[in-house]
Amino acid sequence: MVETVYSAALPVGEKLLVQKNCLLGHRRAGRRVAIVTGMHGDGLAGQFVAYELIRRLNESPSKLRGMVDVYPALNPLGLSARTHGVPQFDIDLDRSFPGNASGNLTDALASAVFEDVVGASACVIIQSSDSFVQEVSQARIDEGDSSSLMRIASLLNVRLIWLQESAPTLRSTLAHALNERGTPAFVVRLGSNVSQAENEAVWIVEGILRLLKELRVWSGSTIDLPAPMVSSGDDVVTLLADEPGLFLPRIECGAQVRRGQVLGLVVDSLEGVVKSELKAPCSGLLFSLRTYPIVYPGSLLARILEG
Amino acid sequence: MRRGVIYHIDVPHRSPMRIRGFEFGDEQGDRCCAIIGSMRGNEVQQTFICSTLVSLLAKIEREGRITGKKSVLVIPCVNPLSMNVQQRFWPGDGSDINRSFPGNRNGRSAERIAASIMGVARLFSYGIQMCSFNQSGEFLPHVRIARQGPISNKSLAIARDFGLPYVIHRDPTPYDTATLNYAWQACGTHAFSLYSRATATIDTSSAKMVAHAVLRFMARRGIIEPPDDADEGHTHASKVLSETELIDVRTERSSGFFVSFASVGERVRKGQRLGTVLDTMDAHTLESLASPVAGQVFFVRSDSLIQQHMVAFRIAPE
Numbered sequence: 001m002v003e004t005v006y007s008a009a010l011p012v013g014e015k016l017l018v019q020k021n022c023l024l025g026h027r028r029a030g031r032r033v034a035i036v037t038g039m040h041g042d043g044l045a046g047q048f049v050a051y052e053l054i055r056r057l058n059e060s061p062s063k064l065r066g067m068v069d070v071y072p073a074l075n076p077l078g079l080s081a082r083t084h085g086v087p088q089f090d091i092d093l094d095r096s097f098p099g100n101a102s103g104n105l106t107d108a109l110a111s112a113v114f115e116d117v118v119g120a121s122a123c124v125i126i127q128s129s130d131s132f133v134q135e136v137s138q139a140r141i142d143e144g145d146s147s148s149l150m151r152i153a154s155l156l157n158v159r160l161i162w163l164q165e166s167a168p169t170l171r172s173t174l175a176h177a178l179n180e181r182g183t184p185a186f187v188v189r190l191g192s193n194v195s196q197a198e199n200e201a202v203w204i205v206e207g208i209l210r211l212l213k214e215l216r217v218w219s220g221s222t223i224d225l226p227a228p229m230v231s232s233g234d235d236v237v238t239l240l241a242d243e244p245g246l247f248l249p250r251i252e253c254g255a256q257v258r259r260g261q262v263l264g265l266v267v268d269s270l271e272g273v274v275k276s277e278l279k280a281p282c283s284g285l286l287f288s289l290r291t292y293p294i295v296y297p298g299s300l301l302a303r304i305l306e307g
Numbered sequence: 308m309r310r311g312v313i314y315h316i317d318v319p320h321r322s323p324m325r326i327r328g329f330e331f332g333d334e335q336g337d338r339c340c341a342i343i344g345s346m347r348g349n350e351v352q353q354t355f356i357c358s359t360l361v362s363l364l365a366k367i368e369r370e371g372r373i374t375g376k377k378s379v380l381v382i383p384c385v386n387p388l389s390m391n392v393q394q395r396f397w398p399g400d401g402s403d404i405n406r407s408f409p410g411n412r413n414g415r416s417a418e419r420i421a422a423s424i425m426g427v428a429r430l431f432s433y434g435i436q437m438c439s440f441n442q443s444g445e446f447l448p449h450v451r452i453a454r455q456g457p458i459s460n461k462s463l464a465i466a467r468d469f470g471l472p473y474v475i476h477r478d479p480t481p482y483d484t485a486t487l488n489y490a491w492q493a494c495g496t497h498a499f500s501l502y503s504r505a506t507a508t509i510d511t512s513s514a515k516m517v518a519h520a521v522l523r524f525m526a527r528r529g530i531i532e533p534p535d536d537a538d539e540g541h542t543h544a545s546k547v548l549s550e551t552e553l554i555d556v557r558t559e560r561s562s563g564f565f566v567s568f569a570s571v572g573e574r575v576r577k578g579q580r581l582g583t584v585l586d587t588m589d590a591h592t593l594e595s596l597a598s599p600v601a602g603q604v605f606f607v608r609s610d611s612l613i614q615q616h617m618v619a620f621r622i623a624p625e
Contacts, residue, residue: 008562008614008615008616009560009561009562009614009615010562010614010615011562011563011564011587011612011613011614012587012612013587013588016614084401088443088610089441089442090395090441091441095481095482102555102557103555103616103618104442104557104616104617104618105614105615105616105617108616130400130401132399132400132401168481168484168485169406169481169482169484169485170481171481172480172481172482240413240414240415243317244316244317244318244319245319246319269319269320270320294319294399295319295399296316296317296318296319296398296399296416297316297317297416297419298316298399298414298415298416298417298418298419299399299400299415299416300400300415
């Protein structure tokens, strides 16, 4: 059942609609789980997750015991215009929570979504890495919330759980706002490109079904992947560009790398020379890799989970 | 006047980006006042105000009117790379320099730039930043203080020295904790954000008003001698308001063409019609926007199209 969570008139014969698909099981008194995506218009991997999850749940309605709310497009105008934020606002929607019902459109939208999700037994927020970097599937959890979220995040079939330092700027994210109000919530990040991320997204859908089963919302069979690696942040090595140029990766994101292995080159396309070689300073899982090739000093090139 | 390069960064296929600073007064003197201009590529007015100040301070320095052993720093443009392509954020990864403070010299590009600015700006007693809003519209020039512990209480009292019509204070949101203003206060600098009417275009009258407000502030704080033609006639006894006291006039039920009848700075009565929303197909009135209070128009939206749930006006109540 498709329901409208937020609506605002646009100037020329259109309405901005934030909608959810509310999938109800035969036991209506069961728990509710929310799957939220489409927050950033330049990250599309969640679109596939929403489609595939709804398809799977509709395929076996008798196995659904509670309620699953799927919100595929929190930022429908951004998805249309391919903008990270909400067009015309230059605002990252995920820095607007819990929102303000009497504020501007983005604040009112954030408030409507927040109030609709809050109270769920769990909320999974699917996001894509930005258009500059490819990443392996990962759950990102604020270390302050880690004790309660580790268990459910580990069900999601991600390759990595990254416990992140509680940065003050992250206190206006949807995940933080929900956790503050007692609704367990965390972010799952996938690759930025739909076709690249589709394979991982299939496993994330299986992981969401595992979560639903754990919460007794779903009684179907599930496929489990090995437990994810867990990083406390201290074992993440971030590699930044020292020089400007064109970055040519020499490895795939998600590969295990050895210390000293060449990961990529920064070249000069005017002089036709290699300016620097990027070598792995340690062995481990390469879980982020620059995809947009133009780089500046300080551009993120790669991240390795040491070990 | 001493010119210097605060930071430079090499970029592909373009000249190195150089952040230029202009220092006035005694090189070894007390570092009194740092003035920072644009951080985003569309902040043309903010750069213009600072460049005007560079010109005015050069004249003041030539006339020997910088008092005692004091120095003043102006950085008109922190992000020339974005301004030259008229892009708001850092082109390398879309990050906002004014959400990258206090920065990190070995971090991401925007963090390196922020760290270089903090490296010099934190040495000054007063920090003045020319800011813009992310909303398209005109504002009454004002000073803004983000409340951050005891230092901001004193800043609030000092802010009246700008002589602008309003001093607005507010509690910072989590997202504000990575701004220059926040970082300045964290290291003991009195931080003031100055807003003029415009952002992407030059509004000469409000630019002049803000530039003279900065000079007035410096004169009242004993950094420069007041000019002979002290513009006391333009000085306002600042009204101090909390952000929450500003009254929003919002489109509650419609969207369409937005037509404003009110101007920034205009005194309005309770119930006075400020603007209207018209249907984009047949131009009939969909919603009339009236002021719920008597006061002064503080903000007017400038876009001609307006969505539902958008603030069209903000009123500073009497």
